[in-house]
Each structure stands twice: as structure tokens, then as C-alpha cells.
Amino acid sequence: MAASRKVAVASVCLVLSLILLQFYVTSLHKELRAKILRAQITTFMSGLISLACWYLYRRLLAENHTVLACPSRLLWTLWKSVVICFLLCAQVTYATNLFFITTDPQWIAMVCYICLGTLIQLVCCLLVCDLIEIGLRVLRRGRQYQQNQISLKAQQTRTVVAILIALMLSARGLTVGLSPPPLKKVTIPMTKLPRSFDGLTVIQLSDIHLGPTVGRSRLQDVVDRAMATKPDVIVIAGDLVDSVVKKLGEAAEPLKQLQAPYGVYFITGNHEYYTGDVDAWFDKLRSLNVQVLHNEKAILQNHKQPEDTICLAGVDDNTADSFGYDGHGEHLDKALGSCDPDQPIILLAHKPSCAKRALQSKYNVNLVLSGHTHGGQLFPMIIAAYLVNPYYVGLYRVSDHAHVYVSPGTFYWGIPMRVFTSMEITHITLQATW
Incomplete structure (x- = not known):
């Protein structure tokens, strides 16, 4: 006793x-x-x-x-x-x-x-x-x-x-x-999407994890195949890197070749904060012509009909809150507060849990693009990923006017294996449903 x-x-x-x-x-x-x-x-x-x-x-x-x-x-x-x-x-x-x-x-x-x-x-x-x-x-x-x-x-x-x-x-x-991630085509209906934007294409990359087992050559292949689709918008939904700019800056150089009529955008995932070098990565990405959405928005204005717009917002990963990372964190008010409620709103949020909070907020978000889960990547983690996340992988119709798409990831974290899960370059086509 x-x-x-x-x-x-x-x-x-x-x-x-x-x-x-x-x-x-x-x-x-x-x-x-x-x-x-x-x-x-x-x-x-x-x-x-x-x-x-x-x-x-x-x-x-x-x-x-x-x-x-x-x-x-x-x-x-x-x-x-x-x-x-x-x-x-x-x-x-x-x-x-x-x-x-x-x-x-x-x-x-x-x-x-x-x-x-x-x-x-x-x-x-x-x-x-x-x-x-x-x-x-x-x-x-x-x-x-x-x-x-x-x-x-x-x-x-x-x-x-x-x-x-x-x-x-x-x-x-x-x-x-070790195989190239396949191109997955998804059509997502969006209420309030102007007719002039009907058929807008978005390439979503997520969870690339540049680091010990993913490097420049594999990123170059993804960039080449993404550009071959001639997308209108390109988004990188977090977990791009697993180390500091000093080690991986050169590996990220192919991102400079990403170009789209309405821009290339990036938000943080949890791994950017694990590096402890997130501000330096912001500077690096901006030098590569990638726009960082750091709890902020970008307005996509139709080239033929300037009065037609989309509010594309991005929110920091909440790992910054856990780490006490000053000037960062999940702030939906900062990211969405200035979006016109009459505009269609697309939110980039790395974790599906953030997507759920955004859809339960006062903001009328029409589409959230997330990643993070990897679909579990390996057995038996797929069980935990399914149980822990409100949205596991793929397209979810949350309501008549709101959808969530969770990418299983473009590559993987560390272990170069996918057991009972897949990788993808996501090719999204937005469909107006007025």
C-alpha cells in the first residue's frame, strides 16, 4: 500500500x-x-x-x-x-x-x-x-x-x-x-457564384512535406503536372515544409513556376510552425510569387466582368496558438471579417476542425478547402484520422450552400508509404448553382 x-x-x-x-x-x-x-x-x-x-x-x-x-x-x-x-x-x-x-x-x-x-x-x-x-x-x-x-x-x-x-x-x-500523385478531378457546386465564374478551375496542393523524403525533384514533377492543366487558381493548403528555409529553400524553388490568372496562394499548416521558421518561409514564398494568406483575404475579380468577385480567405493553423507564436493563430474574424456577405466565400483552412468552426461561425462560407488528415496515410492511423477529424477525406456537402473538400495530401509525411490511402493533385471545377 x-x-x-x-x-x-x-x-x-x-x-x-x-x-x-x-x-x-x-x-x-x-x-x-x-x-x-x-x-x-x-x-x-x-x-x-x-x-x-x-x-x-x-x-x-x-x-x-x-x-x-x-x-x-x-x-x-x-x-x-x-x-x-x-x-x-x-x-x-x-x-x-x-x-x-x-x-x-x-x-x-x-x-x-x-x-x-x-x-x-x-x-x-x-x-x-x-x-x-x-x-x-x-x-x-x-x-x-x-x-x-x-x-x-x-x-x-x-x-x-x-x-x-x-x-x-x-x-x-x-x-x-513513390509513384507520382494522380490528378483527381472534382466538380463542386457553389451558390452565389457569378455566372462569369462558372467553370473556374482550382488546383489544390496540400501536405507536400518537403523534408527528409520529399525534395525538389518530386516537387518539380508536381508543379509541371499542375501547370499542364492550365488552372485559373492554385492554392497550397498547408504543410508544405518540414524544416527551415536554410535547408529547404532551394528545394522549394520550383514553386516559382506556378502561375495562374487569378494567383497562387498559401496558408500555414501545423508543420510550418513545427519548423520554428515560419516568418522566413513567408518571405521565401513571397519571393517565389506565392501570395501568403496570413489571416487575410484576396479578392478574385473576373477579368471580363469586374463587378463579379469571389472572396478567397486564408486562416493560420491553430498550432500557432498552442505554441504561443506571436502574430499568428487561427483568427476567423481577421480572415473573413472584411468579406462582402453577398460574395461567394472560399476559405483555405488546413485542418478540418477549423473548417467546422468556420462553417459554424457567423460568416456565410460557401466552400472550405482543407488537408491535414492524409486519409490516415498508414494502417491503423486511418482509423484514428477518421474518428478524430469532423471531415475525413473527400467532398462533404454540409448544407445547401456550403461544402468542404479535404485533400488526402499531395505526398506524405516522412514515411514514403501509403497503405489503404491515396495521394492526389486535386483539380476542382466550380459550378454555379444560381
């Missing part, structure tokens, strides 16, 4: 210390604050990866000489070496963000992130096998000796099957992730 009290007291003290530390961190200068918060995120994620590596080590090595039934010591040593190298590569994945982010991905970063993606699939498959085994143990009847023999044989089979399924899922996910 005394030991339990000590553990409880220690846990409470730890939680209070973490809360006080967080208050202290948010009071620091934004650059130092961003570094500390990134370090906290990295530590937390590395801890999760360590737990996964420990679980796999126990399943595949420490308890598994008999499970895989290696016929010779040489094969066992080879198997053990492969597993340990695999786990080490997955474990050091986040370290590659510090040392291996350049204009185009370096092979070591790609290998580490591929190992991390495979690790996630393997852990999931083995956990499912463990649940099956628990269920069978509950249902199994008979003598203890027979139970043990059946259990050992079944465990061998389940482990091999889990490994094969995980490898197939990873291979399929890697094939999709």
Missing part, C-alpha cells in the same frame, strides 16, 4: 512538473520555444518507437529461436543481424531530420523512414496475431500438453504470416508512395 501511494504521489508530481514546464516553455522566445517543443515531440515519438522496437525484439529474437525454427546457427545469426539492423534504422529515424535534410532526399533518410513504416505494419500485424492467440487460448480445450504443442505450432504460423503480410503491405505502400 505504501509503495502504491509513493507511485501515485510520484505520478502526480511528474504531471504537475510537466504542466509547469509547458507554461515556462510557452513564455520563451518563439525560436527557442519552437526548438524545445520540437525536442519534446521528437522525444515522445522516439519513446513510442523504442517501445515498438522492444516489442519486436521480444517477439522476433528474445523469445523466437523456436518460433521461426531456424535450422542452423548460421541462419539464426543472419536473421538476428537483419532484425537488429532493421530496428536500429527505425529507431534513429528522427535523427535524420537533424542531419540528413537537403534539397533532395538522401538514401539513409529514405532507408530509415522505410524501416519505420515497415515497423508500424509489422507491430500491427503481430498485435492482431496476439489477439487471435488470446482468443484461441480462451476457447481451447483439452490436455495441457496438447495445448502447448498446438500453441507453439500456431505461434510459428501466425508469426510467419504476420511478417509476410507486413512486408506485402509495406511493399504496396511504398509503390504508391
Whole structure:
């Protein structure tokens, strides 16, 4: 009982210390604050990866000489070496963000992130096998000796099957992730859209994630294919970058080739604030002729009928609020307050949760373009992404006059895999419904 009290007291003290530390961190200068918060995120994620590596080590090595039934010591040593190298590569994945982010991905970063993606699939498959085994143990009847023999044989089979399924899922996910994102055409009806704007085309890019595994060459391919559609407007709905301008400025240069009659626009996602370099990115994007909608609007005026206009507004991601990032944050009043209520309103909001708040606000928003969810990107994160976000992926008709489109992302975050999800360059055609 005394030991339990000590553990409880220690846990409470730890939680209070973490809360006080967080208050202290948010009071620091934004650059130092961003570094500390990134370090906290990295530590937390590395801890999760360590737990996964420990679980796999126990399943595949420490308890598994008999499970895989290696016929010779040489094969066992080879198997053990492969597993340990695999786990080490997955474990050091986040370290590659510090040392291996350049204009185009370096092979070591790609290998580490591929190992991390495979690790996630393997852990999931083995956990499912463990649940099956628990269920069978509950249902199994008979003598203890027979139970043990059946259990050992079944465990061998389940482990091999889990490994094969995980490898197939990873291979399929890697094939999709490394392929060019397809062009997806979507027609969205809009009330109040002037007839002169009927058929207006919008290219939406989202969640490009320039960083350790996406670089200049892949961005150049997306720019070329987006420009081939000759869009009227181009929007980048956040999470463009995963590091500072100093490391990725050159990788972003192809954005200068984006051109559209009504402009090219950008809003922040959560990852821009993780970099701690968002203001420098604003300057960089403006130098590339990309207009940053920093809680502000742009008026799209029809070239043939100047009296016909659309209010295109963009709101900062609310991660800026969490980080205490001065001069930034989700401010719908700033972004939408000066839009004429008689104009059709298109809002760029990175997170679907912000889209929901905008549609529930006093502003008569007709269309929200979002990203962020990646459709979950990998199994089983697709389940969490579906449950957590008010809009998961694709087109949602919220009311007679309002729609939300959530892009699954142009690329991916870090892990170059897409398991049961897709990527896309979204080609939107607006249809007047007066």
C-alpha cells in the first residue's frame, strides 16, 4: 500500500512538473520555444518507437529461436543481424531530420523512414496475431500438453504470416508512395457564384512535406503536372515544409513556376510552425510569387466582368496558438471579417476542425478547402484520422450552400508509404448553382 501511494504521489508530481514546464516553455522566445517543443515531440515519438522496437525484439529474437525454427546457427545469426539492423534504422529515424535534410532526399533518410513504416505494419500485424492467440487460448480445450504443442505450432504460423503480410503491405505502400500523385478531378457546386465564374478551375496542393523524403525533384514533377492543366487558381493548403528555409529553400524553388490568372496562394499548416521558421518561409514564398494568406483575404475579380468577385480567405493553423507564436493563430474574424456577405466565400483552412468552426461561425462560407488528415496515410492511423477529424477525406456537402473538400495530401509525411490511402493533385471545377 505504501509503495502504491509513493507511485501515485510520484505520478502526480511528474504531471504537475510537466504542466509547469509547458507554461515556462510557452513564455520563451518563439525560436527557442519552437526548438524545445520540437525536442519534446521528437522525444515522445522516439519513446513510442523504442517501445515498438522492444516489442519486436521480444517477439522476433528474445523469445523466437523456436518460433521461426531456424535450422542452423548460421541462419539464426543472419536473421538476428537483419532484425537488429532493421530496428536500429527505425529507431534513429528522427535523427535524420537533424542531419540528413537537403534539397533532395538522401538514401539513409529514405532507408530509415522505410524501416519505420515497415515497423508500424509489422507491430500491427503481430498485435492482431496476439489477439487471435488470446482468443484461441480462451476457447481451447483439452490436455495441457496438447495445448502447448498446438500453441507453439500456431505461434510459428501466425508469426510467419504476420511478417509476410507486413512486408506485402509495406511493399504496396511504398509503390504508391513513390509513384507520382494522380490528378483527381472534382466538380463542386457553389451558390452565389457569378455566372462569369462558372467553370473556374482550382488546383489544390496540400501536405507536400518537403523534408527528409520529399525534395525538389518530386516537387518539380508536381508543379509541371499542375501547370499542364492550365488552372485559373492554385492554392497550397498547408504543410508544405518540414524544416527551415536554410535547408529547404532551394528545394522549394520550383514553386516559382506556378502561375495562374487569378494567383497562387498559401496558408500555414501545423508543420510550418513545427519548423520554428515560419516568418522566413513567408518571405521565401513571397519571393517565389506565392501570395501568403496570413489571416487575410484576396479578392478574385473576373477579368471580363469586374463587378463579379469571389472572396478567397486564408486562416493560420491553430498550432500557432498552442505554441504561443506571436502574430499568428487561427483568427476567423481577421480572415473573413472584411468579406462582402453577398460574395461567394472560399476559405483555405488546413485542418478540418477549423473548417467546422468556420462553417459554424457567423460568416456565410460557401466552400472550405482543407488537408491535414492524409486519409490516415498508414494502417491503423486511418482509423484514428477518421474518428478524430469532423471531415475525413473527400467532398462533404454540409448544407445547401456550403461544402468542404479535404485533400488526402499531395505526398506524405516522412514515411514514403501509403497503405489503404491515396495521394492526389486535386483539380476542382466550380459550378454555379444560381
